[in-house]
Amino acid sequence: MGSSKLYLNPQGASARVSLHGGQVISWRNERGEELLFTSSKAYNTAIFKSPKAMRGGISICFPQFGNCGSLEQNGFARNKIWTIENDPPPLRPNDSLGKSFVDLLLKPAEEDLKCWPHGEVRIEGLETLDYLDNLCQRERFTEQGDAITFESEVDRVYLSSPQCVAILDHERKRTYVMRKEGLPDIVVWNPWEKKSKAMADFGDEEYKQMLCVDAAAIEKNITLKPGEEWTGRIELAGVPSSFCSDDLDPHLKFF
Structure with missing residues (x-):
């Protein structure tokens, strides 16, 4: 490597x-x-x-x-x-x-x-947002749950997402907070059992140990004219397990 x-x-x-x-x-x-x-x-x-x-x-x-x-x-x-x-x-x-x-x-x-040009893991901060579902030919839906949980394969793009979201791992009593700028959308992916077994570069049971949450610019392309600049930034932090979604301030600045 x-x-x-x-x-x-x-x-x-x-x-x-x-x-x-x-x-x-x-x-x-x-x-x-x-x-x-x-x-x-x-x-x-x-x-x-x-x-x-x-x-x-x-x-x-x-x-x-x-x-x-x-x-x-x-x-x-x-x-x-x-x-x-x-x-x-x-x-x-x-x-x-x-x-x-x-x-x-x-x-x-x-x-x-x-x-x-997994019931033990949940994501808070993406409630009520529209998302594109890659498992349904990128059809557009609106998130209905009060948090995102995982019971099957998930492959979505949440659009115009907030600056800050939280990923709560209840089993390990650990919370990750992701803050971002310049990247309006958030990708959420877990291959689950069937797809995990079909991927040569992925362990059959490793879908239970991971979750992809990534900031991106997908719905609208970022186009720069000569001399223009663009900044995209992601910050991931581990915080105490007592952290909850009420602590998410949409205007919160980076550490």
Whole structure:
């Protein structure tokens, strides 16, 4: 899978980033607990060979998500070799308290430039939103539940989603909070039993251990004119298990 870099912060937490795709493949808290899912088959070189990306972790899907465009699945960025920025821009004020940062660079080739234009787990913050269901030919529905739970395969795109959502893992007494900017939609995916068994790069029972919740721009393309800039950002944080959806402030800024 190529080289990776390990980063530690003074509190003992760590993250490992694969330069193949600029993908975060491990995030451990100060107690050494792994907070990200990566398939047990991820390091099987018979399955994962360059330029194929690793299954799991936090990946960069750009400039498209899935097959919602004319490029390869999830775009070209996740199948390129990234480099570490040796002279990153300064951090925002108060952004360095208890945190570690790594800046990754993708230097596109000329070819790339032509393309640029479970009952125990629930998601709160997407209630009443419209979504596209990829299991029903991308038909549009409105979320009716007070939270999203999982009892079968789910493959949806929630449209015009709020800046902040929470993923509650009751079994592990753990909550993740995802904050985002510049990315209006949220993808929610779990392959469930049948599809898991059909995927060569995924363990038969691993659907019970993972859930994909990813921010994206799917319904409306992001188009830049010469000289324009666009920023997309996702921040994932682990918070105490007592956290509940009432704590979700739609105007909450990033940490």
